[in-house]
Amino acid sequence: MKVTVVGAGNVGATCADVLAYREVANEVVLVDIKEGLAEGKALDIWEKSPINLYDTRTIGSTNDYSKTAGSDVVVITSGLPRKPGMTRDDLIETNAGIVKIVTENVIKHSPDAIIIIVSNPLDVMTYQAHLISGKSRNKVMGMAGILDTARYRSFLAEALNVSPKDIQAVLMGGHGDTMVPLPRYTTVGGIPVTELIDSETLEAIIQRTKTGGGELVKLMGTSAWYAPGSAAAQMVEAIVKDQRRVFPVCVKLEGEYGIDNCYLGVPVILGKNGIEKVIELDLNEKEKADLEISRGHVAEVMEVLDKMS
Numbered sequence: 001m002k003v004t005v006v007g008a009g010n011v012g013a014t015c016a017d018v019l020a021y022r023e024v025a026n027e028v029v030l031v032d033i034k035e036g037l038a039e040g041k042a043l044d045i046w047e048k049s050p051i052n053l054y055d056t057r058t059i060g061s062t063n064d065y066s067k068t069a070g071s072d073v074v075v076i077t078s079g080l081p082r083k084p085g086m087t088r089d090d091l092i093e094t095n096a097g098i099v100k101i102v103t104e105n106v107i108k109h110s111p112d113a114i115i116i117i118v119s120n121p122l123d124v125m126t127y128q129a130h131l132i133s134g135k136s137r138n139k140v141m142g143m144a145g146i147l148d149t150a151r152y153r154s155f156l157a158e159a160l161n162v163s164p165k166d167i168q169a170v171l172m173g174g175h176g177d178t179m180v181p182l183p184r185y186t187t188v189g190g191i192p193v194t195e196l197i198d199s200e201t202l203e204a205i206i207q208r209t210k211t212g213g214g215e216l217v218k219l220m221g222t223s224a225w226y227a228p229g230s231a232a233a234q235m236v237e238a239i240v241k242d243q244r245r246v247f248p249v250c251v252k253l254e255g256e257y258g259i260d261n262c263y264l265g266v267p268v269i270l271g272k273n274g275i276e277k278v279i280e281l282d283l284n285e286k287e288k289a290d291l292e293i294s295r296g297h298v299a300e301v302m303e304v305l306d307k308m309s
């Protein structure tokens with residue numbers, strides 16, 4: 001199995017590192033436009049193999065996509081991260097151009113690859129990769145839901161003083177402040193979370209989750225990478241190992257949830273064919289209304305992209 005990660009910055013390098021030490025693939029190719037960066041980080045990860053004990057070969061490339069040829073999965077993290085005071089949507093102009101060029105290069109050398117987008121604004125960059133690649137929806141998807149639910153789960157684990165391993169949750173919608181965490185589908189060791197936490201604390205955690213990306217941008221002056229890189233690697237692993245994991249993933253909706261032709265996070269089954277199935281939950285009126293607000297926001301930004309091209 002061969003995996004390419006485009007963008008050897010904070011998220012891309014973290015993703016490549018996780019893919020290597022978990023031996024998800026035999027070969028991981030890291031690509032960046034910045035001279036030497038991908039080669040350097042790939043070499044550093046390879047030099048760590050005798051310490052962390054893995055065989056995955058990591059290779060770097062400065063914009064030479066011939067090295068990526070025949071990749072099974074490609075993760076696209078290239079693009080600007082936001083700075084304090086910016087929204088993810090503010091990145092659209094620069095990142096749409098980058099995702100376009102990168103997707104063209106990727107499909108030239110790996111026409112059958114499954115593409116996972118990480119670049120922001122996430123839902124609309126996934127749409128961009130779909131437009132450029134022309135691939136079916138099961139093969140072009142975006143990473144956000146695993147990260148957003150991980151934040152939600154970690155905050156709940158802290159509040160309840162329990163292991164984060166025992167918290168399961170679903171979250172839907174766009175990767176922005178309109179995302180929709182679903183307490184009705186959140187459990188702690190199988191126990192509905194609402195039986196363990198008061199509604200005020202839960203609401204505060206939901207709000208913190210929605211702005212979780214911004215919290216880190218404010219602290220660091222740039223956006224997060226450990227959790228995002230690990231989340232993207234978890235998606236790659238589910239595909240490469242045909243695990244049929246159930247994750248929230250950004251995918252083109254084709255009538256599910258009464259929504260057509262919009263990229264939104266929903267629970268799916270991830271396996272060797274990419275999106276194996278979109279899972280449709282029976283949402284209540286409040287959840288449907290929240291999802292509609294999120295859809296409306298993403299649809300507006302998709303229109304901005306349409307007008308750009």
Ligand SMILES: NC(=O)C1=CN([C@@H]2O[C@H](COP(=O)(O)OP(=O)(O)OC[C@H]3O[C@@H](n4cnc5c(N)ncnc54)[C@H](O)[C@@H]3O)[C@@H](O)[C@H]2O)C=CC1
Pocket residue numbers: 006007008009010011012031032033034037077078079080081082091095098101102117118119120122143144147175222223224225228
């Ligand atoms: N979906 C999500 O949940 C998350 C998305 N992100 C997004 O991921 C992207 C990357 O974030 P970071 O890694 O922190 O940024 P970074 O600045 O550390 O790395 C981005 C890399 O992309 C490279 N690059 C730019 N244009 C390129 C091109 N045409 N071809 C190849 N490489 C190119 C840059 O040289 C740089 O090394 C940002 O757009 C950020 O907003 C970040 C965290 C979470």
Ligand SMILES: O=C([O-])CC(=O)C(=O)O
Pocket residue numbers: 081082088120147175212213214216217223224228
């Ligand atoms: O907040 C950002 O700009 C990066 C991102 O998407 C996240 O960490 O959720």
